[in-house]
Amino acid sequence: xxxxxxxxxxxGDKQILKGISLTVNPGEVHAIMGPxxxxxxxxxQVIAGHPGYEVTGGSVTYDGQDLLEMDAEVRAQAGxxxxxxxxxxxxxxxxxxxxxxxxxxVRKARGEEEVDPMEFLDVMTEKLKIVEMTEEMLQRSxxxxxxxxxxxxxxxxxxxxxxxxxxxxxxxxxxLDIDALRIVAEGVNKLKRPDNATIVVTHYQRLxxxxxxxxxxxxxxxxxxxxxxxxxALELEERGYxxxxxTAGASA
Amino acid sequence: xxxxxxxxxxxxxASHGANRDFLPKLKIAAIEQFExxxxxxxxxxxxHFTSVSPIAERTFRPVKPATLTVTAEDVARFTYGQADWHLxxxxxxxxxxxxxxxxxxDVDAQVMTFSEALKEAPELLAERxxxxxxxxxxxxxLNTAFMADGVVIRMPAGVVLDTPIHILYLADAHxxxxxxxxxxxxxxxxxxxxxxxxxxxxxGGGAYFTNxxxxxxxxxxxxxxxxxxxxxxxxxFHVGTTQATQDRDSIYHSFSFATGAQLSRTNVYSRLLGExxxxxxxxxxxLEEAQHxxxxxxxxxxxxxxxxxxxxxxxLDGTSHGVFNGKVFVHPEAQKTDGKQTNKALxxxxxxxxxxxxxxxxxxxxxxxxxxxxxxxxDDMALFYLKSRGIGGDxxxxxxTYAFAAEVxxxxxxxxxxxxxxxxxxxxxxxxxx
Numbered sequence: 001x002x003x004x005x006x007x008x009x010x011x012g013d014k015q016i017l018k019g020i021s022l023t024v025n026p027g028e029v030h031a032i033m034g035p036x037x038x039x040x041x042x043x044x045q046v047i048a049g050h051p052g053y054e055v056t057g058g059s060v061t062y063d064g065q066d067l068l069e070m071d072a073e074v075r076a077q078a079g080x081x082x083x084x085x086x087x088x089x090x091x092x093x094x095x096x097x098x099x100x101x102x103x104x105x106v107r108k109a110r111g112e113e114e115v116d117p118m119e120f121l122d123v124m125t126e127k128l129k130i131v132e133m134t135e136e137m138l139q140r141s142x143x144x145x146x147x148x149x150x151x152x153x154x155x156x157x158x159x160x161x162x163x164x165x166x167x168x169x170x171x172x173x174x175x176l177d178i179d180a181l182r183i184v185a186e187g188v189n190k191l192k193r194p195d196n197a198t199i200v201v202t203h204y205q206r207l208x209x210x211x212x213x214x215x216x217x218x219x220x221x222x223x224x225x226x227x228x229x230x231x232x233a234l235e236l237e238e239r240g241y242x243x244x245x246x247t248a249g250a251s252a
Numbered sequence: 253x254x255x256x257x258x259x260x261x262x263x264x265x266a267s268h269g270a271n272r273d274f275l276p277k278l279k280i281a282a283i284e285q286f287e288x289x290x291x292x293x294x295x296x297x298x299x300h301f302t303s304v305s306p307i308a309e310r311t312f313r314p315v316k317p318a319t320l321t322v323t324a325e326d327v328a329r330f331t332y333g334q335a336d337w338h339l340x341x342x343x344x345x346x347x348x349x350x351x352x353x354x355x356x357x358d359v360d361a362q363v364m365t366f367s368e369a370l371k372e373a374p375e376l377l378a379e380r381x382x383x384x385x386x387x388x389x390x391x392x393x394l395n396t397a398f399m400a401d402g403v404v405i406r407m408p409a410g411v412v413l414d415t416p417i418h419i420l421y422l423a424d425a426h427x428x429x430x431x432x433x434x435x436x437x438x439x440x441x442x443x444x445x446x447x448x449x450x451x452x453x454x455x456g457g458g459a460y461f462t463n464x465x466x467x468x469x470x471x472x473x474x475x476x477x478x479x480x481x482x483x484x485x486x487x488x489f490h491v492g493t494t495q496a497t498q499d500r501d502s503i504y505h506s507f508s509f510a511t512g513a514q515l516s517r518t519n520v521y522s523r524l525l526g527e528x529x530x531x532x533x534x535x536x537x538x539l540e541e542a543q544h545x546x547x548x549x550x551x552x553x554x555x556x557x558x559x560x561x562x563x564x565x566x567x568l569d570g571t572s573h574g575v576f577n578g579k580v581f582v583h584p585e586a587q588k589t590d591g592k593q594t595n596k597a598l599x600x601x602x603x604x605x606x607x608x609x610x611x612x613x614x615x616x617x618x619x620x621x622x623x624x625x626x627x628x629x630x631d632d633m634a635l636f637y638l639k640s641r642g643i644g645g646d647x648x649x650x651x652x653t654y655a656f657a658a659e660v661x662x663x664x665x666x667x668x669x670x671x672x673x674x675x676x677x678x679x680x681x682x683x684x685x686x
Contacts, residue, residue, distance in 0.1 A: 048640050051632070076642035088637040092655030092662075101651070102641035109642065141655075158641060 001026050001197055002047075002067075002166055007058035009046050016042045018222035019058065024166065024197045031200045031208055031233060034219035035241045040201045041085060043219070044170040047199075048082035049075050062166070076102075077109030079165030079196075083155040083172050089143040095154065096138040099124070103161050127160040131187045149180035156187040163191070168199045173207035185210030205237035218244055258311040260287060263397055266314065274378040275370070282396035285387040292390055301575040301607040302546040306515055307489050312431030312461040314398060315344040320351075322424055322455060327351050330420055330453045330483075332672040337449075338363060338417045340403055343424060344460075345432030347401050361413045361446065362406040366435065369404035376406055381437055384467035385495040391517075392493055395433045395465040402435035407444035407474070416447040416666060421462065423485065428458030436466035440474040440502075447477040447666060452492075452512070454485035459514075461489040468496040468504065472526065475503040479669060484512035486543070493519040500526025500555070507664055508535035509673055510545055511680075521550040522560075524586075529558040534663045536565050538680065539572035539604070546575035549593075553586035553616075562593040565660045567653060568604035579611040582619055589614075591621040598656050599629055600649075630656075647683065654681040 002024040009017040016039045024030055034040050046053050047060065049072030060067040067075065090098070096117070103123070104114040115123065124138060131153040143151050152172055159167055169188065173181055188198065188211050200211055208216075208230065216232040218225045220241065225248045226232065236244070263283045291308035292299040322343050331339060340363070341351035347365045357363065362373065369377055387393035403419050421434055440446060452462055462484060470476050476496070484490045490513040496504050506520050522531045533549045551560040566574040578593045597606040610623040630652045638648035657677045664670040 050636055050640075052636075071645070072636060072639035073642050073644045073648075076640055082640050084637065084640075088631075088634045090634055090637070090652070090655050092658035093651055098638075098641070098651075101643055101647070102638075105642035105644065105647075162641065 001063060003061045005059050007043075007046070007060060008056045009042060010054045010056050011042070011052065015056070016053070016222055017046065020219075020222075020224060022217065022224065024199065026197055027194045028215065029192075029198045029200065029211060029213045031202065031213035031216045032219055033202060033205075033216060033233060033236060035245075036203065038220045039222045040219050041170055044082055044168045044199070044201050047168055048072060048080060073105070076162070077106055081159050081162055081164035081167045083152075083159060083167065083169045085171040085174060087143045087151040087155055089141070089146075091141045091144040093142050094138065095140055095142050096120075096124070098142045099138070099158065099161050102158065106162050123161065127157060130160045130190050131157045132183050133157060148175040149177065152176055152180065152184050153187070156184050160187065160191055165196050166199070167191070167196065168201065170201045171203065172200075173202055173204065181207065182210065205233045208233045220245055220248065257287070259283070259394065259397070262311070262313060266398070278382050279397050282382070282387045282393045286390055286393035286397055289388065289390045289393065298548065298577070301573075302515075302517060302544065304515070304517075307461060307491075312429065314400065315346075315427050315430040315432060315460075317346065318344075318426045320348060322348070322351060322422060324351060326455055327420065327422070330422070330451055331418065332668050334416070334418070334668050336415060338415060340365070340417070340419045342401060342419070342421045342432075342434060344427045344430070345401060345421070345434055357413070359411050359413055360408050361411055362404075362408075363417060364404045366399070366402040366404060373404065373406060376439060377404065377437070380439055380467065380469060384469065384497055385465050385493055389493065391463055391491045392465050395435060395463050398431070398433040399435040399465070400433065402437070405438045405446065405448070407438075407440040407446050409442040409444060409471075412445040413447070416449055418449045418451065421450070421452045421464070422455055423453075423458065423460050423462065423488065424455045425458060427460035429460065431461040431463060433463045436464070438466070438468045438476060438478075439471075440469060440476050441471045443473040444471065445475045447479075449479040449481065449666070449669060451481040451483070452490065453483045454488060454512070457485045457487050459487040459489070460485070462491070464492040466492075466494040468494065470496055470498045470502040470504045472499040473501045474499075477505045477665065478507075479664070479666060480506070480508045480518070481673070482508070482510040482512050482516060482518065484516070486512065486514060486541070488513045490516040490518075492517070494521065496522040496531075498522060498524050498526065498529040498531065501528050502526070503530045505532045505665070506534070508537075508547065510535070510537040510547070511539075513545070514542065515544045517546040517548070519548045519550070521552070523552045523554060524558040524560070525554055527555045527557050529555070531558070532561045532663075534563045534660060536657055536660045537574060538567040538657065538677070539569065539574055541570040541572065543570075543572045545572070548577045548579070550579040550581070551591065553580070553582040553589045553591065556586050557588040558586065559590040560592070562595075563660055563663060564595045565656065566597040566606060567600065567657060568597060568606055569600040571601070571603040573604070574606040576606070576608045577611065578609075578623065580613070580621060580623075582614040582616050582621065584615045587616050587618045589616060589619040589621065591619070593623040595623075595625045597627045598653065599627065600653065650682045654678055657681070
């Protein structure tokens, strides 16, 4: 589904990603872990098409297409979804309008009929349950004045509505209390299908107690230092990142 | 021959009512004042960014009375779907009773046209008219000299009018090349309340000139909510001045919405004469093509413990030019003044421009006054956020532009008006779904 080969990317003159290779197949859950500043969020944003990052080398293929040639909105229409670490507040646009606009764009791209506000409300009633949100949240402006937990739940709500093939959760656990974390994680699990895949970007192992990964990759200084199964996350939890960094330093 | 001597000739040619009362005197003083000051130039500090020469270089005669062709359907386009509001319709500056819906008031409020007020409440006019809005301002002087019709509202003490009063000023093809000088006087006595909407709109284009003056007396403990919607034709010229005075414990809320006219200037002034007043001056303007829109607000804190709040936003496209000048003056006696002013402009094109000048003059030492001005483009992070949800570039920009505007419309407390203006902007900025 997603094949990243030797990807390098810059912000301004600074190289952040220094040669990432990663393959994600349908049905898989990948966790990308690493210390702060390792490039995890950059990788997530580059896959989603953030214009602030310049890809300087390597390739990304998604469903056989050159992902790097696609605009951000085309990537989203093709089934890529990024749950933001810091969801953006858009005062003045209601959540309902925003969600329906996004839903219709994605439907259009799939060759499906657009839905009107009434039909959309039916869709929403079901989706809201997944993240334990009320209809009242739909009338509020997008993320404006939402608590940290509400913002993250709103991200998962959008994910539920758009039903992506590849979902990337960027530090979705940061700033969440245990209840919100559970709601968010259960939401993600409910949305899991054999034909979609999830990349969970996180600093802590905590979220992975709820969303169990098939693969864990440790990213540091712009490179993947080690890949393994879910037991790697537990090892990191126990030993921290330093031992890996030291091992990497010694072998470099 | 200069343009303003033409106005003297026009003034001599016009009739100014029976010579039995104060009105001719007031008008003569005004035309003399106008001749003395002349039209402002960009050398005047208050007009630095706005040249009125397109107005000054022509002579706009008062509109000649013509057979009324405006229909109730025409009027309905501008009434925000509110059949129960009191509606006074003026066409080309003249009151049209057949188009107006002037329901019997269930309270003792007096809502009169100018000519009715001359008969029914001459003492009120004599006492108040022209005392708030001074004729040192050329356009106010011109309005006073040429005012022919308008609305006078008197809210007796303690009277609360729940139903808004809507004054609709329509210009049609007959107005082309001519001027209208409507006048509004609101006197809200002690503890009274009313809501007023003034809409300026056009049926068809034409380079006409609207020069409006509103005087608003907000008495002790009274509250006036005053909305102005300026949707003149794209070729029109519009100058409007609203001057309020507030007595102790009073509330005055003003909202100015402006999308019309090739050249417009809107002044909203309030003088806080008594303690513990609240004033809110909010507004939104959206300009495109070569439009020029200028807003000036002035809050004069004369008494202590008053609060003033201002939020103005502008959206500029094409080669349009916006100007915002927000003055706050705090007298030495006005301790405990709490003033806050925000001005934001969104530039959608490379050719658009905005000049913004907050102006705080504070002569008291125990005050809290802040101002903030930003001029910017659409937020890249918000654009990316929308794109990452599949919403394409143009539509994402449109949505964010609408959102920028809708945020300030939230400040409108008159729900039907808010909904109508939101719809107007939605239609303007958001392309229909394909």
